[in-house]
Amino acid sequence: MKSDLTISQEAQLQPIATIADAAGIAAEELIPYGDAKAKVKFSLLKRLDNAKRGKLVLVTAITPTPFGEGKTVTTIGLSQGLKTIGQNVMACIRQPSMGPVFGVKGGAAGGGYSQVAPMEELNLHLTGDIHAVSAAHNLAAAAIDARLFHEQKQGDNFEAKTGMANLQIDPKRIVWGRVVDMNDRTLRRVTIGINREGSTANGIERESGFDITAASELMAILALSKDLKDLRQRVGRCVLAYSIDGKPVTAEDIGVAGAMAAILRDAAQPTLMQTLEGVPTLVHAGPFANIAHGNSSIIADRMALRLADVVVTEGGFGSDMGFEKACNIKARAADKTPDAAVVVATLRGLKANSGKYDLRPGQALPEAIFAPDTEALEAGFANLQWHIENVKRYGIPAVVAINRFPQDTDEELNWLRDQVAALGAEVAISEAFGKGGEGAAELAEKVMSALQTPADFQFLYDVEQGIEAKLTQIARDGYSGDGIELSDDARAEMEKLEALGFGNLPVCMAKSPASISHDPALKGAPSGFTVPVRGLRLCAGAGFIYALTGNVMTMPGLSDKPGYLSIDIDEDGNITGIDE
Amino acid sequence: MKSDLTISQEAQLQPIATIADAAGIAAEELIPYGDAKAKVKFSLLKRLDNAKRGKLVLVTAITPTPFGEGKTVTTIGLSQGLKTIGQNVMACIRQPSMGPVFGVKGGAAGGGYSQVAPMEELNLHLTGDIHAVSAAHNLAAAAIDARLFHEQKQGDNFEAKTGMANLQIDPKRIVWGRVVDMNDRTLRRVTIGINREGSTANGIERESGFDITAASELMAILALSKDLKDLRQRVGRCVLAYSIDGKPVTAEDIGVAGAMAAILRDAAQPTLMQTLEGVPTLVHAGPFANIAHGNSSIIADRMALRLADVVVTEGGFGSDMGFEKACNIKARAADKTPDAAVVVATLRGLKANSGKYDLRPGQALPEAIFAPDTEALEAGFANLQWHIENVKRYGIPAVVAINRFPQDTDEELNWLRDQVAALGAEVAISEAFGKGGEGAAELAEKVMSALQTPADFQFLYDVEQGIEAKLTQIARDGYSGDGIELSDDARAEMEKLEALGFGNLPVCMAKSPASISHDPALKGAPSGFTVPVRGLRLCAGAGFIYALTGNVMTMPGLSDKPGYLSIDIDEDGNITGIDE
DSSP states (O other): OOOHHHHHHHOOOOOHHHHHHHHTOOGGGEEEBSSSOEEEOTHHHHHTTTSOOOEEEEEEESSOOTTOOSHHHHHHHHHHHHHHTTOOEEEEEOOOOHHHHHHSSSOSSEETTEEEEOHHHHHTTTTSHHHHHHHHHHHHHHHHHHHHHHHHHHGGGHHHHHSSOOOOEEEEEEOOOEEESSOOGGGSSEEEOOOOTTOOTTOOOEEEOEEEGGGSHHHHHHHHOSSHHHHHHHHHHOEEEEETTSOEEETTTTTOHHHHHHHHTGGGSOEEEEETTOOEEEEOOOOOSSSSOOBOOHHHHHHHHHHOSEEEEEBSSSIIIIIHHIIIIIHHHHTOOOSEEEEEEOHHHHHHTTTOOOOOTTSOOOGGGGSOOHHHHHHHHHHHHHHHHHHHHTTOOEEEEEEOOTTOOHHHHHHHHHHHHHTTOEEEEEOHHHHGGGGGHHHHHHHHHHHHSOOOOOOSSOTTSOHHHHHHHIIIIITOOSEEEEOHHHHHHHHHHHHTTOTTSOEEEEOOTTSSSSOTTOOSSOOSOEEEEOEEEEETTTTEEEEEOSOOOSSOOOOSSOGGGGOEEOTTOOEEOTTO | OOOHHHHHHHOOOOOHHHHHHHHTOOGGGEEEBSSSOEEEOTHHHHHTTTSOOOEEEEEEESSOOTTOOSHHHHHHHHHHHHHHTTOOEEEEEOOOOHHHHHHSSSOSSEETTEEEEOHHHHHTTTTSHHHHHHHHHHHHHHHHHHHHHHHHHHGGGHHHHHSSOOOOEEEEEEOOOEEESSOOGGGSSEEEOOOOTTOOTTOOOEEEOEEEGGGSHHHHHHHHOSSHHHHHHHHHHOEEEEETTSOEEETTTTTOHHHHHHHHTGGGSOEEEEETTOOEEEEOOOOOSSSSOOBOOHHHHHHHHHHOSEEEEEBSSSIIIIIHHIIIIIHHHHTOOOSEEEEEEOHHHHHHTTTOOOOOTTSOOOGGGGSOOHHHHHHHHHHHHHHHHHHHHTTOOEEEEEEOOTTOOHHHHHHHHHHHHHTTOEEEEEOHHHHGGGGGHHHHHHHHHHHTSOOOOOOSSOTTSOHHHHHHHIIIIITOOSEEEEOHHHHHHHHHHHHTTOTTSOEEEEOOTTSSSSOTTOOSSOOSOEEEEOEEEEETTTTEEEEEOSOOOSSOOOOSSOGGGGOEEOTTOOEEOTTO
């Protein structure tokens, strides 16, 4: 089979204005960025305010291997399958971060014949949204350090000289780091503001760190805002630091929120692209699925739901991760809950869930995992069963998509399909990668069938209860564990946050995606575990508190054979090797 | 008079496709980014390869105050003036950095009725070029630190495991820092790669620093490349570090140059905008005018010179700075020398050159400087005289543009005009700020008159002589000083660079723009000084060596009342306060 990049570059794409027109977007609502991508203006939301609302299909997965189980392929493939069977459909996906594009091999546009195209543009700058998030984030970082510097330097004269309050920023409690959209491990922990002997020209020395931009709270805000007004207010609520006496210092407090929002203005508009088969696709935001909620944007969903009858989107990792956050964080902010869910399963992923294989990111997948192995498949099946039940717990109908790999045998695929059917769930084998929409037509039929049954959506928890109760409910009902254990630090932080009035925010669990539990070693459908909560962090702008349940990586590193080695351009600007 | 932003927002702009069409750019050579800006494809250069070459007019200035003397206003105004008198004209300007937009008050799109519009878009992301430079730069930084990390960690096994050479990178001689397009003083000097006790997960600890993106060597490369092939090769030649035994380690050596060029691909295409009066303007690159050459790009000039009869561009600061580098660095790389120069002078700037005022960036300009003061004006006139002679030294005809401020009196303006005329130079009072092209029509006539005399261009120095001889020639013939004094460090570095084969590169002087000499205290037309050269730095990709003659600021800081305080958006996305 051809490479992803070759398939993408050979595709006969339609002009984006044609795609937009067919989707019902007016010419004056479109800001073209060349022929293949365009921003969609907010005016569309005003024009279609009272228009129909389509059905929202959320694609999730079993507990994935480090290589992913083809959730984006299935999302794009399903949208093409729905088009194939005559539905008016749109897809909404996240924008890939450039860091991993140059770090690990392969882009993030789907793959095979189920891709968003052109994949080079999707994987590089696109329309600049991630750059805008980095710039707005780093402006706030520069601003808080500059304010600290001038307050300390001018002391009692600060208020008189500037006409602004001396906020008494505590240099030990600046909680806003810096970001860069690269995999750069040496920036995880840094000392900034180092001066030559006797000088203070370089500011106040302190320890800080850089995250990858996908981990920025502003990226979560971009994804969770309903409109520009909401975005502007959320940016203003971001807590950058605390004062000496423990008061939060927000972006609004230091007067930088307006400029941050100005930087984010264009980024707040989703980017319209197309799949290889011409399904209009909104690409917008790319928040991490651990310290943030791992879903594409509410603004994109709102637009798509006004234009299409069916909208397919996805949540990061398994249904304990991005799906849980889509339901408990995104759906609350959006005032729109999913109508159906697709659980992507693979033979290799279920075999990995047997615990028989020690898979690690950066190392090749063992070929043995593709060989027939009924025992491993049966053992790992418990994981799929758990995810189906988890989806149903929210009152949402579940459809299982078995994502076929070339090495898979019909025998094992059929066995798996029959097992799922025996549970009473809708199921289809998807050949979206190899065959595009045709390969996902059966899946599309099953999804349409599931949508006949109206969802009876239920949140997992009531936000108005205390933080500890919410954490406990997620650990029990969200993960099938026994409960939580709060560290002393986490308890102290919890008490502070509740005293400051942030106790009623939803909770975003930062945990390993490699297990339903907090412990990556616990495969399948674990039980009897207690989730340790080591710390709590406030994202007042995004509107959640995240709970650390392990070592959470917010800045990847480059391996010894990074993806960038194969990437180049020729003298006409053609890019090669981005999919290798 | 209305504010710059109001004038810009009220302007009736033409669709950028209309501007392009009128300029002779074919529809298929244009990549629109909305209605107001568009990238111009390289294919234009192929189609018009044998077309006419227009005349290149380079706008420079007297030794400026920290507030600038209106060089961009004059550049844009002159282009409008040329259009007013019926010329087929284009302008080429640099893209403003976002750092100063949020740092000091006011944008950089020209001003008054001589602006490039829309000014919000020019001053914020435009088409993402500066973001692309940041990303490519920081990818190289992450790559060199990752290579160091893996080489040290794997030691003798590195070559066998990766199939790549162990380059023995010297952690003390990594010369490639990181960049961010913000004013962030605390990043000037940092320690990176800090690990928890007993861990090496965060890489190798070392001291490093961040520059603002305009100071990136890649920004200079973007401005100095002739085409994509040239850009790709220059990126590969960038020296990131030295090995333990002193060999340069380039971006090509570590295999990151192709990916860097892929990131820069779109940025290599200039952005077409328009002035308030519809003059097509190419905005491209924004290298610093001290550690880099401070001029917009060769690619933009090449395009404009094939399309228009007259092309107006500018070099940063006075004629000892951006103009000198335009002649000795840019013109060599471009194979195109300027046909005429405009020297911008202001009453306030000449009075400041009397030495009577102590002007500092970040402090308000004293109103007294606008009051009639013949003595100060006469004293400062020597500075203008020097710059006129300096331009003529290169064999280029000089036209003086007296940029009128609202407070200026006719009496002083006329006195200055007569003094210049008495020197035999063309001169006009420009009211481009207040009156647009009409206000610069006389200046335009004078420029056309100067272009009647073919320039007899001469470089200041021969690149093939040694570094010390080139430095001496710039100090003597370029600044009217007595010569140079090399520090021990600079001499040692010079010997190393010549031994490595880099002795034949042109030299880029990093010096104060506040004096023709190296010493900002020496106003007017100083003489009898010796320029101290404290250090030399190699930019093998950009193709020059820069010489440090003082403390050169490569990362600004935010003041206690930074520009961002006044910036905001409303719920429809209208940006306010960017010009305050």
